[in-house]
Amino acid sequence: MRREIRKMKTDLMNYGRLDVRVMLFNPERIVNILWNKGIVVENVKRRDIITITMTVKYNDYDEVCKVVKELKGQVEVINRSPFVVWAMKIKNRFSYVIGAVVFICIIYFLSGFVWGVKVEDNKFLSPYEIRKCIYSLGIKPGIRKNKVNVTTLEKDIERANDNVMWVKARIEGSVLKVTVKEKVNPPKLTGNENTDGTIHPIVAKMDGEIVKIYCSAGSAAVQRGDFVKKGDVLIEGVQGKDEYQVEVQPEGTAIAKTFEEKSAEIQVSGNELKRTGEVYKDIYVEIMGRKIYIKKCDKTFKDYDKIENKRKLITEVDYYPKKEVEISESKDNLINKKVDELEKSVQENIERSDKIVDKIINQKDIGSGKIRLNVVFVIERNIAVKE
Incomplete structure (x- = not known):
């Protein structure tokens, strides 16, 4: 394989030409010697009494240098064909070319x-x-x-x-x-679960601002934009107008903006207590009110979190030491994290069809680098309920 690559390089370089300048006494001698050795020279020109220029193949250049040296002369390359320049770069950096080709092949293979x-x-x-x-x-x-x-x-x-x-x-x-x-299930119609025959209006189960109201039976007592309080009638059990009114069992939904408030204190400057990452354990068995320790932590901590895990026989107590560290995070980032945490807690306690549409954030400085954060979550939900 190496022999074939070397032969391929030699064949390619035969297409390259070099213009050389030869300086020695009686420079015509070198032309005859080169022809006798089978080396083809072209464009032979005499420049002065000791200097001639000629064109030779790239692969014959080493032999030309050898002959000139034997004649105690000097040889100099004055011009190279573009192909020779390119071929020399390829020859000197052949490993880079092979590496690039292999790299491209690997990328192409992995892209599949x-x-x-x-x-x-x-x-x-x-x-x-x-x-x-x-x-x-x-x-x-x-x-x-x-x-x-x-x-x-x-x-x-x-x-x-x-x-x-x-x-x-x-x-x-x-x-x-x-x-x-x-899939999100549509709001359940309120009113069709009544079976005693008594007409019961549909009322609001909490305060809110009406966004839309839908009646499949009965008449709406409120409209979009109205603020209602808990217990206010939303859908009445009558249908029709004036003397053509009839009593019906009301059915429908009322989507309203409701408000749920959450608050928390945040340390935004100064120092705060954080866990060090270390964990220490107490492991014991309690018999007749007496603790028999299998493993006991012999260290004391000023500030720590304690988590107790009771099993059938063995109780494990984990201690997480805490230390004061300087708060480096920006105030806005701390507030955003706490708001996301509060939103997650609200999301866990509402129905799947309910949707948080807005947040109203208020903050108050309470000193010592702390602020009190009050967040009002605006939630769209069905507030219709049978009276």
């Missing part, structure tokens, strides 16, 4: 695989849940692209999860992107 799965979902469905479903179908990072049928994958995800309404899967570069739209 899926190396990541990105899930874009709505509000309620967990990306982890969708990603776990995709992995269970055999689609994992490292799989070849030609083995991923996105149409089949979309149908399989819809069949595997009842909460999924629509799926779009596409391969972009080396990433499989899956967009999921989940």
